Amino acid sequence: MTQAVQAESTEVSGDLYAEVRTFYARQMRRVDSLDIEGFADTFTDDGVVLHANGARAEGRAQMVAGMYKNLPRYRDVAVRHWFDHLLIEPEPDSGGNTLRVSYYSLVTLVDAQGAITFEPTFTVEDVLVRRDGRLLTAERIIHRDLPVVF
Template sequence: MPITATFTDIYTAVCQFYGRQVQLLDSNRFEEYAHTFTPDGEFQHTPGVPPARTHAGIIEELRRFNTRFADDPVQRRHMFSMLNLTPREDGAYDARFYALVLTTRPGVKEPVVGPSCLVHDVLVIEDGEVRNRSRRVEHDHMFTLA
């Protein structure tokens, strides 16, 4: 979808982008998911694990992370909500939203809920397409009281 200059059109394009991106992730289409990032993109999704950088690095990190499910067949669904999109002076956009992960196992009716997260993205528009420049995920259960 070509992106026009209005904020409403950009917000809509970002929502469409996230819908496509998360379905790639939940379908284990890691190569396609990685290419939703800029070539130098950064992806940090697990506390204590350094960010993955570049398409190849993101693919490698997702494969590494998902080895934990090799003997435990699951369907994971990432639910994104409460998107706040803010233009930056450099032409990119800060996007903050909530993410909740639902994990379902064969034969188990009720999904496991969690983690609950706050996601910080920097998005750019390149050649009419939304791309992630960076993603940092904060897990809610890791918060500390000040």
Template sequence: MPGPLKVATPVDGDTYAGILQFYAEHMQFLDERAAQEWADGFTEDGVFEQNVKPEPWRGRSVIAERMRAGMERLAGRDVQRRHWFGMVACDRRSDDTVVTRYYAQVIETPRGGPATTYLSTTGEDVLVLRDGRWRIRYRLITHDAT
């Protein structure tokens, strides 16, 4: 778990832009219901934790499997979700990981209906650079109003 930043250094502009690009692609996979491609954004031993779930999801294959099941449930509701990340802060740690903190909203639009905010959260990720690509080692999503 990332926890509060202690000794951290803001990332440079190129790194920041690369992380924002990673998040844009990562969330678009989720919105397109491409569970495996979305899960590929995690390291093999990555962890996805939410304050509303009893146990974190551990390992890329488990993360993909559980997200795929969630997408199948959503498919029966005939809605489109869009994930938005903003206010992204990125700090490099001494072990060369990058800790990010951000706000996230999930907007849901039913066919023929108005868009509404389905969910509002904060997120914290620990990112690592692997073979020139950012990957999530650890993600904590904290749902607002919980």
């Protein structure tokens, strides 16, 4: 699956760009340190994650349960999520309180000897909402990157 690139872009302020980057830095440090509840707290109560394999987690409780189930996969490795090439587009008529964000994700796993393993790359589409002055993820759709067919 390929994601369409819009012909026209919406520019955001440097302050908003920095706020979104900081939000993701904090969110990913929580998941990388296996702070499962802290990570889930960066989503709305009814937040939804649709994984590339089709699995769906709806609400913080399902997210937390799914993450605990996957914990053995991360035994004896340091996990790092790397996000880049963020496109931030405010939802029209939301007063800047709803943002559509698309970015590329790379996940690395480092073992005790320092050997690095790379996970497949992904393109992620998020909907961020501002609640009580705080950004939260309301929706995340994760697409595994595949070659472009032409």
